[in-house]
Amino acid sequence: MQLVIFFVLAAITTVAGIIMVSADNIARSIYSHVLALLGIAGIYLLLYAEFMAGVQVLVYAGGVSIMLLFALMLTKPAKGVIRALDHPRRVPAFITAVVLFGLLSFSIFQAKWPLKVEPSRVMTPEVIGKSMFADYVLPFEIVSVILLVALIGAVVIGVKGREDTDDEE
Protein backbone atom coordinates (compact mmCIF):
# COMPACT_ATOMS: atom_id res chain seq x y z
CA MET A 1 0.00 0.00 0.00
CA GLN A 2 2.73 2.45 1.04
CA LEU A 3 4.70 1.56 -2.06
CA VAL A 4 1.70 2.26 -4.29
CA ILE A 5 1.13 5.64 -2.62
CA PHE A 6 4.80 6.43 -2.96
CA PHE A 7 4.79 5.70 -6.68
CA VAL A 8 1.65 7.74 -7.22
CA LEU A 9 3.19 10.69 -5.36
CA ALA A 10 6.51 10.27 -7.15
CA ALA A 11 4.73 10.18 -10.50
CA ILE A 12 2.76 13.32 -9.67
CA THR A 13 5.92 15.11 -8.55
CA THR A 14 7.94 14.07 -11.57
CA VAL A 15 5.23 14.85 -14.12
CA ALA A 16 4.56 18.21 -12.47
CA GLY A 17 8.29 18.92 -12.52
CA ILE A 18 8.51 18.09 -16.22
CA ILE A 19 5.50 20.32 -16.97
CA MET A 20 7.09 23.03 -14.89
CA VAL A 21 10.24 23.20 -16.99
CA SER A 22 8.58 22.54 -20.34
CA ALA A 23 5.46 24.74 -20.11
CA ASP A 24 5.66 27.86 -22.23
CA ASN A 25 3.37 29.78 -19.92
CA ILE A 26 5.00 31.06 -16.74
CA ALA A 27 1.81 30.95 -14.70
CA ARG A 28 1.16 27.33 -15.60
CA SER A 29 4.74 26.45 -14.83
CA ILE A 30 4.38 28.04 -11.38
CA TYR A 31 1.19 26.09 -10.72
CA SER A 32 2.83 22.82 -11.68
CA HIS A 33 5.71 23.84 -9.41
CA VAL A 34 3.15 24.06 -6.60
CA LEU A 35 1.89 20.60 -7.50
CA ALA A 36 5.42 19.20 -7.42
CA LEU A 37 6.01 20.76 -4.00
CA LEU A 38 2.77 19.26 -2.71
CA GLY A 39 3.83 15.87 -4.05
CA ILE A 40 7.07 16.16 -2.08
CA ALA A 41 5.06 17.13 1.00
CA GLY A 42 3.06 13.92 0.48
CA ILE A 43 6.29 11.91 0.41
CA TYR A 44 7.35 13.55 3.69
CA LEU A 45 4.02 12.47 5.18
CA LEU A 46 4.67 8.95 3.99
CA LEU A 47 7.97 9.06 5.90
CA TYR A 48 6.14 10.11 9.11
CA ALA A 49 7.71 13.57 8.87
CA GLU A 50 4.45 15.38 9.56
CA PHE A 51 6.09 18.61 10.62
CA MET A 52 8.34 18.71 7.57
CA ALA A 53 5.32 18.18 5.34
CA GLY A 54 3.53 21.05 7.07
CA VAL A 55 6.52 23.34 6.67
CA GLN A 56 6.85 22.31 3.04
CA VAL A 57 3.23 23.24 2.33
CA LEU A 58 3.21 26.41 4.43
CA VAL A 59 6.53 27.85 3.31
CA TYR A 60 7.01 26.58 -0.23
CA ALA A 61 3.61 25.77 -1.66
CA GLY A 62 1.81 28.49 0.25
CA GLY A 63 4.47 31.15 0.64
CA VAL A 64 7.19 31.08 -1.97
CA SER A 65 4.94 30.22 -4.90
CA ILE A 66 2.46 32.93 -3.96
CA MET A 67 5.33 35.39 -3.95
CA LEU A 68 6.34 34.11 -7.39
CA LEU A 69 2.80 34.54 -8.69
CA PHE A 70 2.54 37.98 -7.15
CA ALA A 71 5.76 39.04 -8.79
CA LEU A 72 4.58 37.58 -12.09
CA MET A 73 1.39 39.61 -11.99
CA LEU A 74 3.23 42.79 -11.14
CA THR A 75 5.62 42.44 -14.03
CA LYS A 76 3.54 41.02 -16.83
CA PRO A 77 0.47 42.33 -18.59
CA ALA A 78 -2.53 40.43 -17.36
CA LYS A 79 -3.65 39.18 -20.72
CA GLY A 80 -2.41 35.66 -20.37
CA VAL A 81 -0.17 36.34 -23.34
CA ILE A 82 2.44 33.68 -23.62
CA ARG A 83 6.00 34.52 -24.41
CA ALA A 84 8.04 31.43 -25.11
CA LEU A 85 10.46 30.76 -22.28
CA ASP A 86 13.52 30.67 -24.44
CA HIS A 87 16.91 32.25 -24.35
CA PRO A 88 19.75 32.49 -26.87
CA ARG A 89 22.34 31.26 -24.35
CA ARG A 90 21.42 27.64 -24.79
CA VAL A 91 24.88 26.10 -24.68
CA PRO A 92 25.92 27.47 -21.26
CA ALA A 93 22.49 26.58 -19.95
CA PHE A 94 22.87 23.02 -21.25
CA ILE A 95 26.33 22.68 -19.68
CA THR A 96 25.08 23.99 -16.33
CA ALA A 97 22.16 21.60 -16.42
CA VAL A 98 24.38 18.60 -17.21
CA VAL A 99 26.88 19.50 -14.48
CA LEU A 100 24.10 19.98 -11.93
CA PHE A 101 22.50 16.72 -12.97
CA GLY A 102 25.82 14.94 -12.64
CA LEU A 103 26.53 16.41 -9.21
CA LEU A 104 23.07 15.63 -7.91
CA SER A 105 22.98 12.07 -9.22
CA PHE A 106 26.52 11.48 -7.92
CA SER A 107 25.53 12.58 -4.42
CA ILE A 108 22.25 10.66 -4.61
CA PHE A 109 24.06 7.44 -5.52
CA GLN A 110 26.77 8.08 -2.89
CA ALA A 111 24.34 8.52 -0.01
CA LYS A 112 22.97 5.63 1.95
CA TRP A 113 19.21 5.72 2.04
CA PRO A 114 17.41 4.21 4.99
CA LEU A 115 14.58 2.22 3.48
CA LYS A 116 12.56 2.02 6.66
CA VAL A 117 11.67 4.66 9.19
CA GLU A 118 11.61 3.51 12.76
CA PRO A 119 8.72 5.13 14.60
CA SER A 120 11.11 5.96 17.46
CA ARG A 121 13.02 8.30 15.17
CA VAL A 122 9.96 10.24 14.13
CA MET A 123 10.60 13.95 14.37
CA THR A 124 8.01 15.69 16.49
CA PRO A 125 7.97 19.49 16.72
CA GLU A 126 9.40 19.18 20.25
CA VAL A 127 12.43 17.21 19.06
CA ILE A 128 13.02 19.57 16.14
CA GLY A 129 12.67 22.65 18.33
CA LYS A 130 15.01 21.32 20.99
CA SER A 131 17.72 20.31 18.57
CA MET A 132 17.38 23.56 16.66
CA PHE A 133 17.69 25.81 19.69
CA ALA A 134 20.19 23.69 21.60
CA ASP A 135 22.50 21.84 19.21
CA TYR A 136 22.18 24.00 16.11
CA VAL A 137 21.58 27.42 17.57
CA LEU A 138 24.54 29.04 15.78
CA PRO A 139 23.60 27.93 12.25
CA PHE A 140 20.02 28.91 13.03
CA GLU A 141 21.05 32.41 14.03
CA ILE A 142 23.35 32.77 11.01
CA VAL A 143 20.50 31.78 8.70
CA SER A 144 18.23 34.33 10.31
CA VAL A 145 20.89 37.03 9.89
CA ILE A 146 21.22 36.10 6.20
CA LEU A 147 17.47 36.39 5.81
CA LEU A 148 17.51 39.77 7.52
CA VAL A 149 20.26 40.95 5.17
CA ALA A 150 18.21 39.78 2.18
CA LEU A 151 15.16 41.59 3.52
CA ILE A 152 17.02 44.86 4.05
CA GLY A 153 18.66 44.46 0.66
CA ALA A 154 15.29 44.06 -1.02
CA VAL A 155 14.01 47.18 0.72
CA VAL A 156 17.10 49.16 -0.30
CA ILE A 157 16.75 48.06 -3.93
CA GLY A 158 13.05 48.90 -3.88
CA VAL A 159 13.60 52.36 -2.41
CA LYS A 160 16.40 53.08 -4.88
CA GLY A 161 14.16 52.21 -7.83
CA ARG A 162 11.49 54.52 -6.51
CA GLU A 163 13.90 57.45 -6.15
CA ASP A 164 15.08 56.99 -9.73
CA THR A 165 11.57 57.21 -11.11
CA ASP A 166 10.97 60.30 -9.01
CA ASP A 167 14.00 61.98 -10.56
CA GLU A 168 12.85 61.18 -14.05
CA GLU A 169 9.51 62.73 -13.36
Place this chain on the structure above:
Amino acid sequence: MLSLGSQFLVALGMLIGILIILLASMWLERKALAHFQFRLGPMRTGYHGLLQPIADAMKMVVKEMSVPEGVDVILYKTAPFIVFIPAFMVMAVIPFTATIKAADLNMGIFYVMAVLSISTIGYMMAGWSSHNKYSLLGCMRSIGQFVSYELPMGLSVLAVVMMAGTLNLNSIAQAQSCNWNIFRWYIFKQPLAFIIFFIALNAEICRVPFDLPEAESELVAGFHVEYSGMRFALLLMAEYVGLFTLTSICTTLFLGGWYGPPVLPGLVWFFLKTFSLIFILFWTRATLPRVRADQLMSLGWKVLMPAALINVVITGLLIMLKVY
Protein backbone atom coordinates in the same frame (compact mmCIF):
# COMPACT_ATOMS: atom_id res chain seq x y z
CA MET B 1 -7.90 2.50 13.73
CA LEU B 2 -11.28 2.45 12.12
CA SER B 3 -12.00 0.19 9.18
CA LEU B 4 -12.14 1.74 5.76
CA GLY B 5 -15.92 1.43 5.58
CA SER B 6 -16.60 3.24 8.82
CA GLN B 7 -14.03 5.91 7.93
CA PHE B 8 -15.97 6.46 4.74
CA LEU B 9 -19.20 6.73 6.73
CA VAL B 10 -17.65 9.27 9.09
CA ALA B 11 -16.46 11.32 6.12
CA LEU B 12 -19.88 11.14 4.49
CA GLY B 13 -21.55 12.16 7.73
CA MET B 14 -19.22 15.14 8.06
CA LEU B 15 -19.88 16.13 4.47
CA ILE B 16 -23.63 16.14 5.02
CA GLY B 17 -23.19 17.88 8.36
CA ILE B 18 -21.08 20.63 6.87
CA LEU B 19 -23.55 21.12 4.03
CA ILE B 20 -26.34 21.62 6.56
CA ILE B 21 -24.15 24.05 8.53
CA LEU B 22 -23.36 25.85 5.30
CA LEU B 23 -26.97 26.29 4.31
CA ALA B 24 -27.86 27.28 7.87
CA SER B 25 -25.19 29.96 8.00
CA MET B 26 -26.22 31.32 4.61
CA TRP B 27 -29.82 31.58 5.83
CA LEU B 28 -28.69 33.09 9.11
CA GLU B 29 -26.60 35.69 7.33
CA ARG B 30 -29.45 36.80 5.09
CA LYS B 31 -31.89 36.97 7.96
CA ALA B 32 -29.44 38.70 10.31
CA LEU B 33 -28.47 41.29 7.71
CA ALA B 34 -32.12 41.88 6.85
CA HIS B 35 -33.07 42.46 10.46
CA PHE B 36 -30.10 44.75 11.01
CA GLN B 37 -31.44 46.81 8.13
CA PHE B 38 -35.09 46.72 9.28
CA ARG B 39 -36.11 44.30 6.56
CA LEU B 40 -37.56 40.84 6.83
CA GLY B 41 -35.29 38.98 4.42
CA PRO B 42 -36.48 35.80 2.71
CA MET B 43 -39.97 34.94 3.95
CA ARG B 44 -41.76 32.96 1.27
CA THR B 45 -39.97 29.62 1.02
CA GLY B 46 -40.81 27.69 4.17
CA TYR B 47 -41.20 29.10 7.66
CA HIS B 48 -39.45 32.51 7.65
CA GLY B 49 -37.63 31.53 4.48
CA LEU B 50 -35.96 28.47 6.00
CA LEU B 51 -35.92 26.65 2.68
CA GLN B 52 -34.44 29.62 0.80
CA PRO B 53 -30.84 28.29 0.79
CA ILE B 54 -32.06 24.98 -0.64
CA ALA B 55 -33.91 26.81 -3.38
CA ASP B 56 -30.76 28.84 -4.09
CA ALA B 57 -28.65 25.69 -4.20
CA MET B 58 -31.08 24.06 -6.64
CA LYS B 59 -30.88 27.13 -8.84
CA MET B 60 -27.07 27.02 -8.80
CA VAL B 61 -26.98 23.34 -9.73
CA VAL B 62 -29.18 23.67 -12.80
CA LYS B 63 -27.56 26.85 -14.10
CA GLU B 64 -25.27 26.81 -17.10
CA MET B 65 -21.55 26.92 -16.40
CA SER B 66 -20.34 29.36 -18.98
CA VAL B 67 -16.69 29.55 -19.95
CA PRO B 68 -15.84 33.02 -21.26
CA GLU B 69 -13.60 33.52 -24.24
CA GLY B 70 -9.88 33.92 -23.73
CA VAL B 71 -9.65 32.16 -20.35
CA ASP B 72 -6.96 29.66 -19.54
CA VAL B 73 -9.39 26.74 -19.60
CA ILE B 74 -7.51 24.20 -17.47
CA LEU B 75 -6.67 26.67 -14.72
CA TYR B 76 -10.12 28.27 -14.93
CA LYS B 77 -11.83 24.94 -14.39
CA THR B 78 -9.57 23.65 -11.62
CA ALA B 79 -9.42 26.85 -9.58
CA PRO B 80 -12.78 26.43 -7.74
CA PHE B 81 -11.66 23.01 -6.52
CA ILE B 82 -8.30 24.32 -5.35
CA VAL B 83 -10.19 26.94 -3.36
CA PHE B 84 -12.80 24.56 -1.99
CA ILE B 85 -10.81 21.43 -1.11
CA PRO B 86 -8.36 23.05 1.37
CA ALA B 87 -11.18 24.94 3.06
CA PHE B 88 -12.93 21.62 3.53
CA MET B 89 -9.75 19.75 4.53
CA VAL B 90 -9.42 21.94 7.60
CA MET B 91 -12.64 20.36 8.89
CA ALA B 92 -10.71 17.13 9.46
CA VAL B 93 -8.89 18.34 12.55
CA ILE B 94 -11.59 20.35 14.29
CA PRO B 95 -12.50 18.67 17.58
CA PHE B 96 -16.24 19.16 18.01
CA THR B 97 -16.21 17.24 21.28
CA ALA B 98 -13.74 14.93 22.98
CA THR B 99 -15.03 12.07 20.83
CA ILE B 100 -16.55 13.66 17.71
CA LYS B 101 -13.58 14.48 15.55
CA ALA B 102 -12.25 13.10 12.31
CA ALA B 103 -8.51 13.19 12.89
CA ASP B 104 -6.41 13.80 15.99
CA LEU B 105 -3.28 15.24 14.41
CA ASN B 106 -0.34 16.12 16.62
CA MET B 107 0.39 19.16 14.51
CA GLY B 108 -3.28 20.16 14.31
CA ILE B 109 -3.13 23.95 14.29
CA PHE B 110 -0.01 23.90 12.13
CA TYR B 111 -1.87 21.72 9.64
CA VAL B 112 -4.69 24.26 9.60
CA MET B 113 -2.33 27.13 8.78
CA ALA B 114 -0.55 25.09 6.10
CA VAL B 115 -3.71 23.89 4.38
CA LEU B 116 -5.32 27.31 4.46
CA SER B 117 -2.34 28.76 2.64
CA ILE B 118 -3.06 26.48 -0.32
CA SER B 119 -6.48 27.96 -0.99
CA THR B 120 -4.78 31.31 -1.63
CA ILE B 121 -3.25 29.70 -4.70
CA GLY B 122 -6.76 28.81 -5.83
CA TYR B 123 -7.87 32.43 -5.58
CA MET B 124 -4.84 33.43 -7.59
CA MET B 125 -5.62 30.78 -10.19
CA ALA B 126 -9.25 31.89 -10.47
CA GLY B 127 -8.40 35.54 -10.80
CA TRP B 128 -5.54 35.13 -13.22
CA SER B 129 -7.10 32.60 -15.55
CA SER B 130 -10.39 34.50 -15.89
CA HIS B 131 -8.82 36.94 -18.32
CA ASN B 132 -10.62 39.88 -16.78
CA LYS B 133 -9.12 42.97 -15.20
CA TYR B 134 -11.58 42.98 -12.32
CA SER B 135 -10.75 39.40 -11.42
CA LEU B 136 -7.06 40.09 -11.66
CA LEU B 137 -7.27 43.16 -9.44
CA GLY B 138 -9.44 41.23 -7.00
CA CYS B 139 -7.06 38.33 -6.75
CA MET B 140 -4.03 40.59 -6.38
CA ARG B 141 -5.76 42.34 -3.52
CA SER B 142 -6.69 39.06 -1.92
CA ILE B 143 -3.10 37.82 -2.08
CA GLY B 144 -1.82 41.02 -0.49
CA GLN B 145 -4.45 40.70 2.20
CA PHE B 146 -3.83 37.02 2.91
CA VAL B 147 -0.08 37.44 3.10
CA SER B 148 -0.28 40.40 5.46
CA TYR B 149 -2.88 38.88 7.78
CA GLU B 150 -1.53 35.35 7.88
CA LEU B 151 1.46 36.56 9.91
CA PRO B 152 -0.39 38.26 12.79
CA MET B 153 -2.79 35.33 12.78
CA GLY B 154 0.03 32.83 13.09
CA LEU B 155 1.71 34.87 15.83
CA SER B 156 -1.50 35.15 17.85
CA VAL B 157 -1.95 31.38 17.54
CA LEU B 158 1.65 30.99 18.66
CA ALA B 159 0.88 32.64 22.00
CA VAL B 160 -1.86 30.09 22.63
CA VAL B 161 0.38 27.23 21.54
CA MET B 162 3.07 28.45 23.94
CA MET B 163 0.60 28.38 26.81
CA ALA B 164 -0.87 25.01 25.97
CA GLY B 165 2.53 23.54 25.07
CA THR B 166 1.09 21.58 22.16
CA LEU B 167 0.00 22.01 18.56
CA ASN B 168 -2.76 19.43 18.92
CA LEU B 169 -6.15 21.15 18.81
CA ASN B 170 -7.70 18.50 20.99
CA SER B 171 -5.11 19.03 23.73
CA ILE B 172 -5.40 22.81 23.39
CA ALA B 173 -9.11 22.51 24.08
CA GLN B 174 -8.49 20.14 26.98
CA ALA B 175 -6.06 22.62 28.52
CA GLN B 176 -9.05 24.94 28.89
CA SER B 177 -11.33 22.33 30.46
CA CYS B 178 -13.68 23.87 32.95
CA ASN B 179 -16.96 23.44 34.73
CA TRP B 180 -18.18 26.75 36.02
CA ASN B 181 -14.79 28.41 36.05
CA ILE B 182 -14.85 29.69 32.49
CA PHE B 183 -11.85 31.90 33.27
CA ARG B 184 -9.71 28.96 32.23
CA TRP B 185 -10.54 29.82 28.61
CA TYR B 186 -7.64 31.38 26.80
CA ILE B 187 -9.70 34.39 25.81
CA PHE B 188 -9.27 35.61 29.41
CA LYS B 189 -5.57 34.83 29.55
CA GLN B 190 -4.81 35.99 26.01
CA PRO B 191 -7.29 38.78 25.26
CA LEU B 192 -4.90 40.55 22.89
CA ALA B 193 -4.21 37.37 20.95
CA PHE B 194 -7.95 36.77 20.67
CA ILE B 195 -8.60 40.25 19.29
CA ILE B 196 -5.74 39.94 16.80
CA PHE B 197 -6.87 36.48 15.76
CA PHE B 198 -10.44 37.60 15.30
CA ILE B 199 -9.51 40.61 13.17
CA ALA B 200 -7.11 38.52 11.09
CA LEU B 201 -9.79 35.85 10.72
CA ASN B 202 -12.19 38.46 9.43
CA ALA B 203 -9.58 39.52 6.90
CA GLU B 204 -8.73 35.95 5.90
CA ILE B 205 -12.30 35.15 4.95
CA CYS B 206 -12.71 38.56 3.22
CA ARG B 207 -15.79 39.65 5.07
CA VAL B 208 -17.01 43.16 5.22
CA PRO B 209 -14.67 45.57 6.72
CA PHE B 210 -12.01 43.63 4.77
CA ASP B 211 -13.86 42.55 1.65
CA LEU B 212 -11.61 44.44 -0.74
CA PRO B 213 -10.96 41.43 -2.98
CA GLU B 214 -14.62 41.34 -3.90
CA ALA B 215 -15.63 44.96 -3.39
CA GLU B 216 -18.80 45.13 -5.46
CA SER B 217 -18.72 48.86 -6.04
CA GLU B 218 -15.19 48.82 -7.43
CA LEU B 219 -14.52 45.35 -8.78
CA VAL B 220 -17.96 43.91 -9.62
CA ALA B 221 -17.23 40.70 -7.71
CA GLY B 222 -13.46 40.36 -7.65
CA PHE B 223 -11.85 37.08 -8.55
CA HIS B 224 -15.11 35.24 -9.22
CA VAL B 225 -16.60 37.69 -11.73
CA GLU B 226 -16.40 35.20 -14.57
CA TYR B 227 -17.70 32.17 -12.70
CA SER B 228 -21.24 30.91 -12.97
CA GLY B 229 -23.34 27.90 -12.07
CA MET B 230 -21.83 25.16 -9.92
CA ARG B 231 -18.31 26.56 -10.15
CA PHE B 232 -19.51 29.81 -8.65
CA ALA B 233 -21.39 27.80 -6.04
CA LEU B 234 -18.14 26.04 -5.11
CA LEU B 235 -16.37 29.37 -4.60
CA LEU B 236 -19.29 30.63 -2.53
CA MET B 237 -19.38 27.44 -0.49
CA ALA B 238 -15.65 27.69 0.12
CA GLU B 239 -16.27 31.10 1.61
CA TYR B 240 -18.88 29.81 4.03
CA VAL B 241 -16.87 26.70 4.87
CA GLY B 242 -13.97 29.04 5.64
CA LEU B 243 -16.25 31.11 7.83
CA PHE B 244 -17.31 28.07 9.81
CA THR B 245 -13.91 26.37 10.05
CA LEU B 246 -12.05 29.50 11.11
CA THR B 247 -14.62 30.44 13.73
CA SER B 248 -14.55 26.89 15.09
CA ILE B 249 -10.76 27.04 15.23
CA CYS B 250 -11.18 30.30 17.12
CA THR B 251 -13.63 28.57 19.48
CA THR B 252 -11.16 25.77 20.08
CA LEU B 253 -8.20 28.07 20.63
CA PHE B 254 -9.76 30.78 22.75
CA LEU B 255 -13.22 29.80 23.94
CA GLY B 256 -12.45 26.39 25.37
CA GLY B 257 -13.84 24.29 22.54
CA TRP B 258 -16.63 22.07 23.81
CA TYR B 259 -16.05 22.92 27.49
CA GLY B 260 -18.56 25.02 29.34
CA PRO B 261 -20.75 25.05 32.45
CA PRO B 262 -22.28 21.56 32.67
CA VAL B 263 -25.81 22.60 31.88
CA LEU B 264 -25.54 21.78 28.18
CA PRO B 265 -23.77 18.93 26.37
CA GLY B 266 -20.36 19.65 24.82
CA LEU B 267 -21.49 19.64 21.21
CA VAL B 268 -24.15 22.26 21.97
CA TRP B 269 -21.57 24.45 23.69
CA PHE B 270 -19.27 24.14 20.70
CA PHE B 271 -21.89 25.17 18.20
CA LEU B 272 -23.25 27.88 20.49
CA LYS B 273 -19.82 29.49 20.73
CA THR B 274 -19.03 29.08 17.05
CA PHE B 275 -22.32 30.51 15.90
CA SER B 276 -21.98 33.42 18.34
CA LEU B 277 -18.68 34.24 16.67
CA ILE B 278 -20.30 33.88 13.24
CA PHE B 279 -23.08 36.19 14.40
CA ILE B 280 -20.52 38.78 15.51
CA LEU B 281 -19.03 38.60 12.02
CA PHE B 282 -22.46 39.22 10.46
CA TRP B 283 -22.93 42.07 12.89
CA THR B 284 -19.64 43.70 11.87
CA ARG B 285 -20.66 43.23 8.26
CA ALA B 286 -23.90 45.10 8.85
CA THR B 287 -22.22 47.84 10.88
CA LEU B 288 -18.83 48.76 9.46
CA PRO B 289 -17.91 50.29 6.09
CA ARG B 290 -15.15 48.80 3.96
CA VAL B 291 -11.59 49.90 4.75
CA ARG B 292 -9.32 51.35 2.08
CA ALA B 293 -6.45 49.28 0.73
CA ASP B 294 -3.81 51.43 2.46
CA GLN B 295 -5.72 51.30 5.76
CA LEU B 296 -5.87 47.53 5.44
CA MET B 297 -2.12 47.27 4.93
CA SER B 298 -1.21 49.68 7.71
CA LEU B 299 -3.56 47.95 10.14
CA GLY B 300 -2.02 44.60 9.30
CA TRP B 301 1.64 45.55 9.33
CA LYS B 302 1.81 48.52 11.70
CA VAL B 303 -0.75 47.58 14.34
CA LEU B 304 -1.55 43.86 14.39
CA MET B 305 1.97 42.62 13.60
CA PRO B 306 3.80 44.54 16.38
CA ALA B 307 0.96 43.87 18.81
CA ALA B 308 1.14 40.14 18.09
CA LEU B 309 4.94 40.13 18.47
CA ILE B 310 4.75 41.99 21.77
CA ASN B 311 2.08 39.56 22.90
CA VAL B 312 4.36 36.61 22.14
CA VAL B 313 7.21 38.21 24.09
CA ILE B 314 4.97 38.96 27.08
CA THR B 315 3.53 35.46 27.02
CA GLY B 316 7.04 34.02 26.96
CA LEU B 317 8.04 36.16 29.95
CA LEU B 318 4.95 35.19 31.91
CA ILE B 319 5.54 31.51 31.21
CA MET B 320 9.17 31.89 32.28
CA LEU B 321 8.09 33.62 35.49
CA LYS B 322 5.61 30.77 36.02
CA VAL B 323 2.63 33.11 36.20
CA TYR B 324 0.74 30.91 33.72
